[in-house]
Amino acid sequence: xxxxxxxxxxxxxxxxxxxxxxxxAYVKHYGKVxxxxxxxxxxxxxxxxxxxxxxxxxxxxxxxxxSFQPPLAGYDEVKPRLLSMKVDAQESLGMIxxxxxxxxxxxxxxxxxxxxxxxxCSYVTVYPPRGTSFQIPFTTFEIPSSVLDxxxxxxxxxxxLTGYRPSVGMVAGxxxxxxxxxxxxxxxxxxxxxxxxxxKAVYVVATLIFGMPVWRDIHRRVQQKRIESVMKAE
Numbered sequence: 001x002x003x004x005x006x007x008x009x010x011x012x013x014x015x016x017x018x019x020x021x022x023x024x025a026y027v028k029h030y031g032k033v034x035x036x037x038x039x040x041x042x043x044x045x046x047x048x049x050x051x052x053x054x055x056x057x058x059x060x061x062x063x064x065x066x067s068f069q070p071p072l073a074g075y076d077e078v079k080p081r082l083l084s085m086k087v088d089a090q091e092s093l094g095m096i097x098x099x100x101x102x103x104x105x106x107x108x109x110x111x112x113x114x115x116x117x118x119x120x121c122s123y124v125t126v127y128p129p130r131g132t133s134f135q136i137p138f139t140t141f142e143i144p145s146s147v148l149d150x151x152x153x154x155x156x157x158x159x160x161l162t163g164y165r166p167s168v169g170m171v172a173g174x175x176x177x178x179x180x181x182x183x184x185x186x187x188x189x190x191x192x193x194x195x196x197x198x199x200k201a202v203y204v205v206a207t208l209i210f211g212m213p214v215w216r217d218i219h220r221r222v223q224q225k226r227i228e229s230v231m232k233a234e
Contacts, residue, residue: 004075006046012078016042021095022086027054029089031064047072087226099225100195101218104202110213117175117211125168127152175211183207186215193222 023040036057044051049067186207190200
């Protein structure tokens, strides 16, 4: 399959000549070049990475290959990926300040993940015995046992095969330990990116309840602010 990014390599290299500071940041951050880089030029790019030549203040020159992790899926991913890599490099090098969050945001993925985990835990721990129907509270509608038997057949088969049925306490304890560990990671992110003790506390408590979607949302909001700051500067 043809590499759509490589097909546009010449154009992209010409375009990046207008962004020498960005290329220098790529060389120093991703290429791990410690010297005083005074100029850089992209000479090739494809879906797996880009090749950049650079020159040091001492007069020496060199070349680095910066890999894309993960590889680009297509040409449309070039600009957002290069922009994201730019803000990461410039922040790491101290060329721009790290963005700060001053408010807590309860995103839809947090709520969705919470209910998905709750339903999954209920599915594997409190399913009814075979041949049991279910009367929906406050209604006259009843789910017949034939439907419930089919719905819970996979977990029953797994329990019959392994001879092991997790308890509510064990599942709840496992998630509590995982979320507690994740809350420590959230706290480390808050120390770096969040301002205000009350906001930090809310983020940590939210992680104890919702888990991974909370700290992922911090990453998303911070990256969004990074890109916005770079776009304003340009």
